[in-house]
Amino acid sequence: MSYEWFVSLRYLRAKRKQTFISVISFISIAGVTLGVAALIVVLAVMTGFHDGVRQQILGNIPHVLIQKQGTEISDYPKAVEKALSSSPHVTAATPFVSKEAMLLSKRNVAAVNVKGIEQGNKIFRQKFLTQEDRDVQELLFDTAATMPGIIIGLDTATSLGIAVGESVNVIPPMFNITPFGMIPKMKPFRVVGIFSQRGGFLDTYFGYISLGQAQHFFDAENQATGIEIEVDSFDHANQVASELRQAFGYPYVVRSWEDMFGSFLSALKLEKLGLFIVLGIIVLVAAFNIATTLIMVVMEKHKDIAILKAIGATSKSVMKIFVLEGLIIGVLGTSLGTSLGLLFAKNADPIIKGLERMLGIRIFDQAVYGMDRFPSVVNPGDVVAVVAVALTISLLATIYPAWRAARMDPAEALRYD
Known part of the structure; x- marks a missing residue:
């Protein structure tokens, strides 16, 4: 293990007087977890509704229709x-x-x-x-x-x-x-x-x-x-x-099911994209928590950073320490969120039915939606997209605090200590 990894992991575990930083780190991980889980669950439900409506349309409608004008x-x-x-x-x-x-x-x-x-x-x-x-x-x-x-x-x-x-x-x-x-x-x-x-x-x-x-x-x-x-x-x-x-x-006319009903399904795809963007803001808010955590760590650890640079650590190594710390938070949050999201998405129907029995209310009316179960279909492409977006946002959130730590002057940081 390189010393950058060691220092990054050590900074995540706060001392007794730095408990607040540890709490902020936990909140950052929880924020990324909830954001990623919400994105995966909502995208799975939207995909399920999309596929359900498509199956309803194609129940009596051919995939392709040939007619003569x-x-x-x-x-x-x-x-x-x-x-x-x-x-x-x-x-x-x-x-x-x-x-x-x-x-x-x-x-x-x-x-x-x-x-x-x-x-x-x-x-x-x-x-x-x-x-x-x-x-x-x-x-x-x-x-x-x-x-x-x-x-x-x-x-x-x-x-x-x-x-x-x-x-x-x-x-x-x-x-x-x-x-x-x-x-x-x-x-x-x-x-x-x-x-x-x-x-x-x-x-x-x-x-x-x-x-x-x-x-x-x-x-x-x-x-x-x-x-x-x-x-x-x-x-x-x-x-x-x-x-x-x-x-x-000519004079034959050939139309696919998308030509006949594609506009309606396009509206569902647009709604899915809109929900992805809106819920992606949750991950973005969590990224601000990551940035806040790192800024506070940089302020708290200015002596340590100065000593590291004084004994030969390069600005690149110092920057790597804080980038790795932010990525650890992002990876932990994304991993937990992905696991939680997949768990809920793949068991959405029994979870909804369990809540209905426990609370005595009707959450999903099968007669209204014409579906015999709560629709939830996990698309691997959607999961990969959510993970990629979460990790990218987490990485971007680390750049400014890591850059400020790398620019710190050891003499200036130790002047009054």
Whole structure:
């Protein structure tokens, strides 16, 4: 161990008459600890909310959407094959037919987007309420059924006042010409399944029928409204969309999920950055405590510094002593804060539930946020950024006191002693 390290560690342990300096050092370490822990926990929670909202959006929304401007896609089987071969990140490509429609039942009306889908669509990965807990795909694509099936959301079912097994009339914005004039097109469907997508805000807008029924009912035989593309990771959506735009020229329109909902998620990212800056001020305040501690040590130890310089210590060594002392405080505070922050961030859900049981209050309402647990996702990049910022601020706080100690004149410091 070099003598600079030894002296730095020794200065952190105050003598009986210098207890106040030791208390200030402890407060500095505690300040850095709390600041780093708060940053890690808040960033983890914001990341969790961001990912939760993104999963809600992508529950019923494709990663990439291909449509044809102003018309339907007539040669959709070829387009599906072309999309599958366009990028190695594409895992599925499924055609669909959609049309806005009114659902009518028991004198209640609800507006939905009725979408015709194929078997194996991503929406079937969620849980459904069905009769006798039967498989919803089996019921929806049952060709022997007397009435075609439809899947609706819980909010829509509540608005219409219907349950599984009951019928609902689907009325698209289309008309039949009869001897009595134009009559709105209408067809009864049986509700074979009800889903409750997390978040609820997508439930109201979707109803699902089989692709064949949709093509026949909406006069779109052998046509598709668009093609839904699924990729191996939603982070690859923009890259896949760019590759698909090159493969599909005009009049095809290719949009990723970020193109459709990116502005909302960008607002969450901006809020996360703002919280990082605001909470970073806590670490900055702790850094002022570090600077204050070192200034007081320099004032208290002016004799020691003078003696060190008189026996041959260089200004660089003296400066190194106080820089190391500040870094020890910063590293201790950052290490403790990182450990504490990771502990809280990774156990946020049980901690919140424990506080709710102990205090008898509701801190996190799952029904409001549409999440089954308190969201907290630790991003290694965020942790590294917090540690780097904390150590950098701690280092910068040591420069001025260390510089003043290095400039001290031994003769001037010992003149009156």
